[in-house]
Amino acid sequence: MASHAFIAFQKNEESRCIVEAIVEDNPGAIVSDQPAMVKVDVPGQLVIRRATVEDKMGRAFDLQELQLHLITISGHLDETDDEFTLSWNA
Amino acid sequence: MDMKVAKKLGLKERYTLMTRDLAWDTTYQPMDKVFPQTRYEGIKIHDWDKWEDPFRLTMDAYWKYQAEKERKLYAILDAFNQNNGHLTVTDARYMNVLKLFLGSTPPLELMAARGFSMMGRQMAGAGPRVACQMQAVDEYRHFQTQIHSISNYNKYYHGMDEFAHQQSRMWYLSDGKSFFDDAITAGPFEFMVAIGFAFEYVLTNILFVPFISGAAYNGDMAAMTVGFSAQSDEARHMTLGLECIKFMLEQDPDNLPIVQRWIDKWTWRGTRKLASVGMMMDYMLPKRIMSFKEAWEIYFEQNGAALFTDLARYGITIPKCFAQTIEEKEHVTHQSWIGFYMKPDATPFHTWIPSPDEMDWLSEKYPNTFDQYYRPVLEYFDQQEKAGNRFNNQTQPMNCQVCVSTIKFNEPGDPMEMCFRETEYQGEKYHFCSDHCQEIFENEPEKYVQTFISSHQGLQGNCEPEGTDVNAPDYRPGARMREYWRMDPRASGDFNGSEDQKNFAQWRDQATKN
Amino acid sequence: MTLLKTLADYDFPSRDALENYQGRQLLYINWEKHRMFSRPFVLALPPDTPFAQIIDQHMAGCFSYHPDWAQIDWHSVQWLNGRTPFTPDRDKSLRDNGIGHKDLIRLITPGLNGIAGSGY
Numbered sequence: 001m002a003s004h005a006f007i008a009f010q011k012n013e014e015s016r017c018i019v020e021a022i023v024e025d026n027p028g029a030i031v032s033d034q035p036a037m038v039k040v041d042v043p044g045q046l047v048i049r050r051a052t053v054e055d056k057m058g059r060a061f062d063l064q065e066l067q068l069h070l071i072t073i074s075g076h077l078d079e080t081d082d083e084f085t086l087s088w089n090a
Numbered sequence: 091m092d093m094k095v096a097k098k099l100g101l102k103e104r105y106t107l108m109t110r111d112l113a114w115d116t117t118y119q120p121m122d123k124v125f126p127q128t129r130y131e132g133i134k135i136h137d138w139d140k141w142e143d144p145f146r147l148t149m150d151a152y153w154k155y156q157a158e159k160e161r162k163l164y165a166i167l168d169a170f171n172q173n174n175g176h177l178t179v180t181d182a183r184y185m186n187v188l189k190l191f192l193g194s195t196p197p198l199e200l201m202a203a204r205g206f207s208m209m210g211r212q213m214a215g216a217g218p219r220v221a222c223q224m225q226a227v228d229e230y231r232h233f234q235t236q237i238h239s240i241s242n243y244n245k246y247y248h249g250m251d252e253f254a255h256q257q258s259r260m261w262y263l264s265d266g267k268s269f270f271d272d273a274i275t276a277g278p279f280e281f282m283v284a285i286g287f288a289f290e291y292v293l294t295n296i297l298f299v300p301f302i303s304g305a306a307y308n309g310d311m312a313a314m315t316v317g318f319s320a321q322s323d324e325a326r327h328m329t330l331g332l333e334c335i336k337f338m339l340e341q342d343p344d345n346l347p348i349v350q351r352w353i354d355k356w357t358w359r360g361t362r363k364l365a366s367v368g369m370m371m372d373y374m375l376p377k378r379i380m381s382f383k384e385a386w387e388i389y390f391e392q393n394g395a396a397l398f399t400d401l402a403r404y405g406i407t408i409p410k411c412f413a414q415t416i417e418e419k420e421h422v423t424h425q426s427w428i429g430f431y432m433k434p435d436a437t438p439f440h441t442w443i444p445s446p447d448e449m450d451w452l453s454e455k456y457p458n459t460f461d462q463y464y465r466p467v468l469e470y471f472d473q474q475e476k477a478g479n480r481f482n483n484q485t486q487p488m489n490c491q492v493c494v495s496t497i498k499f500n501e502p503g504d505p506m507e508m509c510f511r512e513t514e515y516q517g518e519k520y521h522f523c524s525d526h527c528q529e530i531f532e533n534e535p536e537k538y539v540q541t542f543i544s545s546h547q548g549l550q551g552n553c554e555p556e557g558t559d560v561n562a563p564d565y566r567p568g569a570r571m572r573e574y575w576r577m578d579p580r581a582s583g584d585f586n587g588s589e590d591q592k593n594f595a596q597w598r599d600q601a602t603k604n
Numbered sequence: 605m606t607l608l609k610t611l612a613d614y615d616f617p618s619r620d621a622l623e624n625y626q627g628r629q630l631l632y633i634n635w636e637k638h639r640m641f642s643r644p645f646v647l648a649l650p651p652d653t654p655f656a657q658i659i660d661q662h663m664a665g666c667f668s669y670h671p672d673w674a675q676i677d678w679h680s681v682q683w684l685n686g687r688t689p690f691t692p693d694r695d696k697s698l699r700d701n702g703i704g705h706k707d708l709i710r711l712i713t714p715g716l717n718g719i720a721g722s723g724y
Binding site for chain 2: 636
């Protein structure tokens with residue numbers, strides 16, 4: 001069984017769009033709703049694509065802005081202007 | 091005229107240009123003299139440029155996002171204060187979670203700030219240097235936002251105002267203090283493993299995530315918002331810790347046994363520290379979000395397994411204590427609560443016996459342990475309290491020489507037996523709560539013979555309030571510990587009958603009636 | 605052999621050395637399978653303290669809160685000093701009972717296993 005990469009956000013209107021983008025771009029994404037927060041697990045690798053987020057949000061979005069809403073992550077991180085990727089290699 | 095437009099630099103390139111490319115190797119003095127602490131631990135670094143920056147926040151982005159977080163945070167704190175938000179929590183017992191949590195955490199955040207400042211100065215590579223220094227600034231923010239969030243509750247509830255005085259004196263705060271003192275007196279690489287990796291990566295989720303969700307669930311917007319605001323920085327901290335591990339392991343195979351030993355040590359020390367956080371989740375949140383057992387399973391067992399499976403490629407093995415923590419997750423919170431419940435005069439927060447509904451929740455969440463080992467004694471305590479004979483254990487505790495927990499944990503494999511371990515060093519006996527703490531001591535005994543154990547210090551006569559006459563005929567060392575701790579007597583005792591209980595009921599009544 | 609690495613000489617006295625206790629020694633006391641008391645307790649006592657005082661004053665003072673205390677058959681109890689069984693003499697001192705600084709004395713009361721046999 002592949003290890004899960006995950007990301008958790010505070011619940012708000014921005015993170016709602018980010019989570020929608022994650023679900024669209026990551027088949028196998030598992031969304032877990034908890035009080036005040038939302039957690040998304042993906043086996044192996046989780047990628048957040050700026051273009052998809054902008055599409056959901058209806059405005060320009062700098063991926064670094066997700067830090068405003070971020071609670072925690074799991075996985076090795078690679079951050080570029082266009083993709084925020086968490087992965088476990090094993 | 092044709093303008094050749096250069097392609098905009100990517101995030102990684104921009105960040106590199108703005109950080110490490112501004113650094114240089116010294117020539118007037120050798121690098122080893124300018125950075126004198128990078129070799130003595132035995133860690134070998136051949137090429138600092140191989141450091142990968144995980145989060146790539148240049149200062150313009152950093153201040154923009156941090157300022158936004160601060161604006162949101164203080165807007166919520168203001169609204170909370172204006173709205174008498176403290177009266178919307180589930181019930182007044184909840185305040186005691188804050189007394190314990192906010193009393194213990196800010197001083198540790200400050201130690202983290204100091205530690206990262208110190209380690210940032212010592213890192214020869216620009217990449218980790220910048221990341222450490224930024225983490226230090228984050229930790230100052232956490233420390234200060236937590237203090238700010240205390241201030242509103244402090245206007246209405248007792249026991250929150252002496253955290254600065256108590257952090258180096260109070261008996262139940264010495265485990266946390268010893269944790270950070272141990273880390274900050276280690277070298278820069280061990281500090282990074284202890285705090286950056288073991289605490290920030292492996293264990294921080296247990297401290298904040300379910301707990302801060304719990305705050306949200308109990309109507310405490312203020313603690314929730316402070317917690318989440320801090321957590322948004324923690325993700326960066328986690329990546330710093332993980333990168334440090336990877337970096338050391340990739341630089342030289344000789345680093346592996348050193349790093350493994352530190353991972354084993356600090357995962358264990360962090361586990362012991364988190365027992366009281368688990369206790370807050372299981373016993374002190376009126377509306378519970380999940381059990382400590384569940385939180386441990388998600389954030390340590392599963393997440394930790396993912397992490398250590400990944401690190402196996404470097405030769406790292408799962409921390410030695412892993413199996414024991416899984417066995418203990420069903421016990422430590424109950425054992426911790428009994429330890430606090432029985433000391434109503436020695437805590438600046440209230441304790442109580444869970445209601446029958448709450449006991450049933452505990453039975454359901456702990457099917458292997460609660461009804462057999464813990465329900466009977468808790469029900470006994472309840473009967474005694476109702477009969478006017480509430481438990482008040484006046485004795486002083488025995489503590490582990492390394493983790494400074496009171497010695498109250500199970501012998502592994504035997505839930506009825508207390509775990510005792512001891513060793514002799516230079517003719518003196520030392521006691522431990524576990525094999526893991528004993529091993530930590532035996533690896534570096536010179537460090538741990540100096541452990542500050544509050545009950546011992548009291549018996550030596552080192553914990554006397556000002557004005558104590560040590561020559562008086564009735565002088566007994568440690569007899570005035572409560573005054574020494576500046577304990578507010580209104581804050582202690584059982585929740586039932588407390589001023590907090592009366593006040594909250596009265597104020598909530600006033601808030602809902604004319 | 606120590607694994608401690610230091611930047612300079614590192615040699616500091618033990619914080620709990622016997623000489624810090626003004627002629628007294630530390631003693632830890634536990635009642636096995638009675639973990640209602642959470643953890644052993646610690647005392648600082650002169651080495652010539654009679655063992656009877658340990659039982660009648662210090663242990664009774666704390667442990668009598670437990671309903672099992674009144675049920676103890678003192679003829680069938682067992683004692684450990686650390687891991688070593690021993691039979692204390694009530695009339696002898698700590699010193700003469702072989703109890704030294706920072707020893708842990710453990711009382712075992714066979715058949716009495718705490719509230720509802722839970723060990724607490």
